[in-house]
Amino acid sequence: MFSAARRTALRGAGSLPRPSSVFSHSLGPSALRRLLSSLAVLEQRDGKLNHGSLSAITAAKKLGGTVHGFVAGGNVKPVAEEAAKVEGVEKIIAVDNAAYDKGLPENYAPLLVENIKKGGYTHILVGHTAFGKSLFPRVAALLDSQQISDITAIESENTFVRPIYAGNAIATVESSDPIKVITLRGTAFPAAEVAGGSAAVEDGVDPNVESPTEWVSEDLAKSDRPDLATAGKVVSGGRGLKSKEDFDKIMLPLADTLGAAVGASRAAVDSGYADNSLQVGQTGKVVAPQLYLAVGISGAIQHLAGMKDSKVIAAINKDPEAPIFQVADVGLVGDLFEKVPELTEKLKSA
Amino acid sequence: MSALRILVPVKRVIDYAVKPRVNKAQTGVETAGVKHSMNPFDELSIEEAVRIRERKSAPGGVEDICVVSAGPPKAQDVLRTAMAMGADRAVHVDVKDGEEGDLEPLAVAKLLRAAVAREGSNLVILGKQSIDDDAAQTGPMLAGLLGWGQATQASAVRFVDGGDAVEVTQEIDGGVATVRAKLPMVITTDLRLNEPRFATLPNIMKAKKKPLVKLSLSDLGVANERRLKVVKVTEPEPRQGGGKVEDVDGLVGKLKELGAL
Numbered sequence: 001m002f003s004a005a006r007r008t009a010l011r012g013a014g015s016l017p018r019p020s021s022v023f024s025h026s027l028g029p030s031a032l033r034r035l036l037s038s039l040a041v042l043e044q045r046d047g048k049l050n051h052g053s054l055s056a057i058t059a060a061k062k063l064g065g066t067v068h069g070f071v072a073g074g075n076v077k078p079v080a081e082e083a084a085k086v087e088g089v090e091k092i093i094a095v096d097n098a099a100y101d102k103g104l105p106e107n108y109a110p111l112l113v114e115n116i117k118k119g120g121y122t123h124i125l126v127g128h129t130a131f132g133k134s135l136f137p138r139v140a141a142l143l144d145s146q147q148i149s150d151i152t153a154i155e156s157e158n159t160f161v162r163p164i165y166a167g168n169a170i171a172t173v174e175s176s177d178p179i180k181v182i183t184l185r186g187t188a189f190p191a192a193e194v195a196g197g198s199a200a201v202e203d204g205v206d207p208n209v210e211s212p213t214e215w216v217s218e219d220l221a222k223s224d225r226p227d228l229a230t231a232g233k234v235v236s237g238g239r240g241l242k243s244k245e246d247f248d249k250i251m252l253p254l255a256d257t258l259g260a261a262v263g264a265s266r267a268a269v270d271s272g273y274a275d276n277s278l279q280v281g282q283t284g285k286v287v288a289p290q291l292y293l294a295v296g297i298s299g300a301i302q303h304l305a306g307m308k309d310s311k312v313i314a315a316i317n318k319d320p321e322a323p324i325f326q327v328a329d330v331g332l333v334g335d336l337f338e339k340v341p342e343l344t345e346k347l348k349s350a
Numbered sequence: 351m352s353a354l355r356i357l358v359p360v361k362r363v364i365d366y367a368v369k370p371r372v373n374k375a376q377t378g379v380e381t382a383g384v385k386h387s388m389n390p391f392d393e394l395s396i397e398e399a400v401r402i403r404e405r406k407s408a409p410g411g412v413e414d415i416c417v418v419s420a421g422p423p424k425a426q427d428v429l430r431t432a433m434a435m436g437a438d439r440a441v442h443v444d445v446k447d448g449e450e451g452d453l454e455p456l457a458v459a460k461l462l463r464a465a466v467a468r469e470g471s472n473l474v475i476l477g478k479q480s481i482d483d484d485a486a487q488t489g490p491m492l493a494g495l496l497g498w499g500q501a502t503q504a505s506a507v508r509f510v511d512g513g514d515a516v517e518v519t520q521e522i523d524g525g526v527a528t529v530r531a532k533l534p535m536v537i538t539t540d541l542r543l544n545e546p547r548f549a550t551l552p553n554i555m556k557a558k559k560k561p562l563v564k565l566s567l568s569d570l571g572v573a574n575e576r577r578l579k580v581v582k583v584t585e586p587e588p589r590q591g592g593g594k595v596e597d598v599d600g601l602v603g604k605l606k607e608l609g610a611l
Contacts, residue, residue, distance in 0.1 A: 104529070105490060106499055128486075130522040134502040137455070137487035141494035146456045146577035149485045159581060164484055165370040169379055172581040212499035213531035216517060220525035229523070233610075258611075266541070276505070276542055277524050282481065283541055285523075291610035301369055308589055312610035314601065320594075329592035330604040342598045347611075350602070 036065030036157055039093070039119060041112065041126040041135075043103070044071055044079045052230050054086060054191040056125040059184045061088050061192070062154045063123055070204065072111060074098030080201045087196035093119070093204040099211070103131045106211035109138040115204045116143070121179065123157070128183040129229075140181040147181040148173060152188035166282040166305035186229060187288035187309060221275045223262075228278060231261035233291045236280055236307070239267035240296020240317065240336055247273040250336065251295065254344045263287065263307075265297045281306035296336045299324030316340060353413035354533075356399045357471035358437060359462055360392040360419045362428045363482040370482075376582045379482075388428040391477025393435070393546035394539040398507060399475055400436035401544060409513030414438055416469050420445050420453055420461055426562065433557035434549030440562040441465060443570065452483070453574055459491035464570035466496060472534040473516075478503050489538035499531035505542040 040056035042049065049071070060067040069083050072095040080094035093115055100108055112135075116124055124139070126132035128150040140147035152170075153161035159174045160182065228234065235255045241247040247268065255262045264274035266281055280287055282305040292310035297303060299315070299322055307313070308327055315328035316336050325331040332339060364370055365385040373380045396417065403412035417432040419425040420443040429440035443461060445453060453461070466474060479486035493500035501518035505526060508517045517530045521540045549557070567574060592608075595601050605611045 102527070105493075109494060130503065130520075133486050134490055134500065137490035138494035138500070140487070141456065141459060141491040144456070146454050147485070147487050147491075148578065149487060163586070164583070165364070165379060165482055166484065167586060168370045169372050169583050170586050171583045174579040174581050175577060176579070177577050213501065213529045213535070216528040216530050218522070218525060218527035270541075276521055276526075282484070283479075291605065302366070308586075312605065312608045313589075314605060314610070316601075325594065326591045327589045329608060330601060331591065331594040332596075332598065332601045333594060334597075339598055343601065346598055346602055 036063060036123070037119065037121050038063050038065060038067050038123040038125060039116060039121040040067060040069050041124065041132070042069050042071045042079075042083055043127070043129065043131050044073050044076065047073070047075050047079060049079045049082050051191050051194070052186055052227070053127050053129070054083070054194070055127055055184060055186045055189040057086055057089060057192040058189040059125050059151075059154060059182070060123065062189075063157055065122070066090050068093055068119060068121070069199070070112070070115060071095075072097065072100035072108065072204070074101050077201070082194060084199040084201050085194045085197050086192045086199070088192070089197055089199040092199050092201045094201055095204040095206050097206055097208070099208070102215040103135060104211045104213055104215060105135045105138045106213055107209045108135055109142055110207050110209040112139050113142045114207045116179065118205055123180045123182060125182045125184060127186050129186070132183045136181055136183050143179050143181065145177040145179050145181045146175065147183065148175055149183050151182055151184045163305075166301055167308065168301065168305075185286060187286055191230070221277050225255060226259070226261045228261040228263055228280070229285050229287060231287070232289050233258050233260035233293075234263045234280070234287050234289045234307075234310070235260045235293045235295065236263035236265065236297060237268055237274065237295045238265035238297030239271065241268060241273050244273045246337070250340050254293075254295075254340055257344050257347045258291075260291070260293070265300075265303050294324050294328070295340055297324055298322045299327065316343075352472070353410045354402065354408050354473050355414045355469065355471045356402070356412060356416070357462070357466060357469055357474045358392070358395045358399050358415065358417045358432065359458070359474070359476050359488070360396070360417055360428050360432050361389040361477075361480045362386050362419065362421050362425045363389045363480055366390055366481055372583050372585050376584055377580065378583050386424065386427075388431055389477050389480045391479060391481075391539055391541070392428075394541070394543050395475040395477055396432050396435045396437055397544045397546040398539060402507070403436070408509045414469070416441060416471070418443065418462070418465050420458060420567075422446065429562060430554070430557050431549055433560045434553045435547060437560075439560055441469075441565060442562060443565050443567060445567060445574065454576060454578060455483070455485050455487035455491055456577065457572060457574055458488050459495055461567065461570050461572045462488070462492045463495045464572060468570070474536045476536070476538050478538040478540050489536050493536035496534070496536070499535040500537075501529050501531065501535065502538045503540040504537050505540050507537060507543070
């Protein structure tokens with residue numbers, strides 16, 4: 001457990017990060033805490049901070065030690081200024097360069113590596129999102145560090161908890177790497193609030209590496225409903241909805257009445273009832289809302305992997321033997337085409 | 351453009367339909383006597399490689415599709431399946447079961463870097479994650495080690511500019527994004543990319559005659575160096591179903607009682 005301290009101490013002395021016993025016995029716990037320093041990588045889009053990505057700061061604060069934030073993109077100052085208001089963050093490193101707007105890992109990874117080296121960080125963290133998943137393993141490879149993916153808890157500065165096998169087992173792992181490269185599950189670390197802090201904003205180093213890939217276009221599903229990954233309530237539809245028309249007719253009024261985000265099972269997505277980005281499960285999004293209402297979803301293990309940490313699970317299904325009822329806090333056996341509109345009406349009038 | 355030499359890494363994992371059980375010693379998941387299959391995302395990788403050849407979508411053509419797997423001797427089963435789906439040949443990197451433990455993604459990425467050099471590959475197609483470790487690291491790590499372009503979570507792959515460039519549509523949070531890259535590159539597959547074919551019996555028979563080379567980790571100059579120590583593996587907190595209600599009023603009442611409404 002002294003490796004992080006060693007590395008930082010040695011780097012401070014300008015030498016290579018090789019294990020040595022010189023420092024390990026002379027440092028007490030308070031010294032260790034001081035030397036532990038984390039960099040939380042934040043996401044931005046079109047000059048707007050992605051608040052969900054602030055969960056990296058929450059996790060960094062749990063580690064103890066100093067916490068810095070990192071953000072890059074064109075005209076990134078307002079984003080950095082906003083992130084600087086998060087309490088407990090000492091510094092926001094900002095790199096103003098439109099080349100990083102789309103988060104291309106080919107130039108973003110070397111950018112991060114340079115800033116990690118300059119800052120002497122022992123831990124780097126990001127959400128286990130599409131951005132984090134494509135970027136961080138590349139960073140880890142460049143640092144020769146074995147990444148720890150999708151953590152749900154921090155036991156100590158080098159010991160982390162993460163689900164494996166679609167959440168059917170929970171592994172506790174101890175890292176021996178000098179720099180811990182970590183992606184984290186957003187639902188396990190609530191986003192830090194943008195209040196109470198006044199961090200300094202500092203320019204980071206920009207190695208200006210050219211990317212062999214270029215961004216061409218994107219097509220984002222437009223929605224006025226809450227974001228699926230962070231919504232307090234989620235209503236999710238499955239194969240039982242039978243068609244896209246029925247999915248929209250049955251699920252959307254229910255979602256709007258509850259102020260909920262809409263999710264879907266893989267079966268519903270594959271059948272074209274709902275957009276891919278709405279998929280909940282091992283291969284889609286992992287959610288943990290206050291209320292998860294599963295409609296016409298049988299409850300395959302891959303789906304449960306994405307929602308079984310929800311506070312309250314409710315299910316409506318016509319099959320009384322559906323596995324979803326084994327995890328649902330409250331289940332209603334019945335025809336969803338009849339029960340869901342009735343539920344929507346009763347919630348409206350309530 | 352030059353012809354494609356595609357490398358497709360595949361992994362043997364516990365079948366996706368099996369509910370894994372944690373072993374008594376809490377050191378891992380029970381694997382003895384449990385049905386194993388090819389990682390579902392890897393099936394998509396092979397399917398895509400074979401389709402690029404069959405549909406002649408790459409103007410330079412496909413010269414070679416090589417599948418590679420690191421693991422115990424039984425990993426050869428998934429390599430044979432891959433060849434029955436259309437891969438030309440296979441490389442099995444023997445890693446002892448149990449003793450050394452599974453290779454970590456970083457070690458696999460280093461192994462694949464060596465395999466790319468050995469096979470002269472210019473396109474690597476991997477699954478976006480394996481369904482056992484759920485790490486989702488190997489593809490981007492390999493791209494980083496090679497210094498190649500990468501496109502993760504691909505739902506469409508097109509060759510453009512007369513085959514000089516590849517356009518990949520990626521599944522991202524909230525929708526899709528398209529990136530363009532020149533070869534060589536690394537692509538990881540998402541579920542929406544294609545529908546993998548079943549290996550037919552005649553093809554399974556033919557696959558038995560296709561070449562399969564056995565290598566050791568040292569042949570590729572890689573060590574099974576573990577950076578993460580598994581302290582323990584436990585079952586998740588069991589979730590108790592709360593029973594059923596008779597009607598919609600009962601549902602609303604129970605949700606209010608639970609504080610969810």
